[in-house]
Amino acid sequence: MPEPKAAPAPAEVTDERLRQFAGYNMKRVYMKVRADMTETLAPAGLRVATFSALAVILENPDITQTQLAQALKVERSGVVVLVDELENADLIARNRVKGDRRSYALRVTLKGRRAWARAEALVHAHEARLFAALSPEERERLHALLRRIDGATD
Amino acid sequence: MPEPKAAPAPAEVTDERLRQFAGYNMKRVYMKVRADMTETLAPAGLRVATFSALAVILENPDITQTQLAQALKVERSGVVVLVDELENADLIARNRVKGDRRSYALRVTLKGRRAWARAEALVHAHEARLFAALSPEERERLHALLRRIDGATD
DNA sequence: TATTGTTATACTCTATAACTATA
DNA sequence: TATAGTTATAGAGTATAACAATA
Numbered sequence: 086m087p088e089p090k091a092a093p094a095p096a097e098v099t100d101e102r103l104r105q106f107a108g109y110n111m112k113r114v115y116m117k118v119r120a121d122m123t124e125t126l127a128p129a130g131l132r133v134a135t136f137s138a139l140a141v142i143l144e145n146p147d148i149t150q151t152q153l154a155q156a157l158k159v160e161r162s163g164v165v166v167l168v169d170e171l172e173n174a175d176l177i178a179r180n181r182v183k184g185d186r187r188s189y190a191l192r193v194t195l196k197g198r199r200a201w202a203r204a205e206a207l208v209h210a211h212e213a214r215l216f217a218a219l220s221p222e223e224r225e226r227l228h229a230l231l232r233r234i235d236g237a238t239d
Numbered sequence: 240m241p242e243p244k245a246a247p248a249p250a251e252v253t254d255e256r257l258r259q260f261a262g263y264n265m266k267r268v269y270m271k272v273r274a275d276m277t278e279t280l281a282p283a284g285l286r287v288a289t290f291s292a293l294a295v296i297l298e299n300p301d302i303t304q305t306q307l308a309q310a311l312k313v314e315r316s317g318v319v320v321l322v323d324e325l326e327n328a329d330l331i332a333r334n335r336v337k338g339d340r341r342s343y344a345l346r347v348t349l350k351g352r353r354a355w356a357r358a359e360a361l362v363h364a365h366e367a368r369l370f371a372a373l374s375p376e377e378r379e380r381l382h383a384l385l386r387r388i389d390g391a392t393d
Numbered sequence: 394t395a396t397t398g399t400t401a402t403a404c405t406c407t408a409t410a411a412c413t414a415t416a
Numbered sequence: 417t418a419t420a421g422t423t424a425t426a427g428a429g430t431a432t433a434a435c436a437a438t439a
Contacts, residue, residue: 095301095306098306099298099310100311101298102297106362110389111268112269113312114392122262140254141254141257143256144254144256145252152248152249153252160407162407163406164421165421185419188248188419188420189420190248208262215262226380230381230384235264235271303397303398305398313430316400317429322398340439342398
């Protein structure tokens with residue numbers, strides 16, 4: 086039998102005290118989601134933030150940058166970079182608005198629609214991979230619970 | 240009736256295309272959790288990261304910094320800062336190990352135990368607040384689902 | 394040679410504040 | 417005066433790489 090040491094480091098390290106919190110488990114899962122999303126979108130030439138912006142512009146043609154900022158819950162200064170990136174890749178266009186020359190009307194280009202379709206498929210595959218341990222019913226339950234919490238804490 | 244504009248910005252902006260993804264809803268919820276956790280722990284003199292480190296050290300007496308890094312899934316260089324912070328606040332002690340003078344055996348102090356007890360209560364209240372829209376059964380379901388995903392994607 | 398803790402550095406994401414041009 | 421977009425800057429969090437002491 087091995088001789089005991091003075092201050093032996095634990096052979097196995099546990100984190101049960103943190104696992105009791107839903108938030109800790111959410112953080113662990115979210116970190117994996119984020120890392121995998123970054124890798125998933127890289128071949129499509131998108132970052133997570135530009136993917137999200139593209140989705141909102143596609144759904145809301147002629148949206149302004151300020152509205153986009155509100156939808157994504159980020160500051161206006163942050164969307165400038167996102168819109169620059171998408172415009173430089175010819176995925177969206179900044180169109181001038183008649184009647185108010187301060188703002189732009191954002192529109193997804195044809196190239197942008199194609200990029201979105203491809204990215205959307207990649208992200209669906211990503212979620213199938215990450216939530217593979219859950220049955221379709223469980224995935225739907227998780228999805229609904231998360232959405233309800235977000236809606237309730239506005 | 241108001242005259243139509245050339246390129247009118249949408250009156251209401253939606254994000255249904257993103258809401259279809261569980262990951263997007265998780266991000267929205269997680270951002271709120273993180274922000275509220277930061278505020279919750281501030282009066283206890285802790286950051287989210289030091290709170291987590293304190294929990295793991297309390298649960299695994301004489302753990303080394305490298306083991307702590309593995310448990311928290313961060314780099315060793317990152318735990319140096321966390322351990323410094325906790326040690327400077329007298330919440331933990333870096334004890335020398337007989338037999339290996341390279342590593343420390345980390346231990347929570349009495350003050351650290353008291354700080355943990357207080358912080359734990361604060362975080363329980365924080366979760367009750369944030370997940371108030373869910374019934375106890377739903378909260379438990381969410382908790383279990385998140386934990387299963389994390390366990391399955393190791 | 395390998396490992397522990399450490400330091401310096403850099404990178405990502407996001408927020409704050411000040412500026413411009415328009416309204 | 418107020419608003420849309422912009423720029424510069426800073427902060428938080430984390431990772432990478434190189435180093436000294438020790439094994």
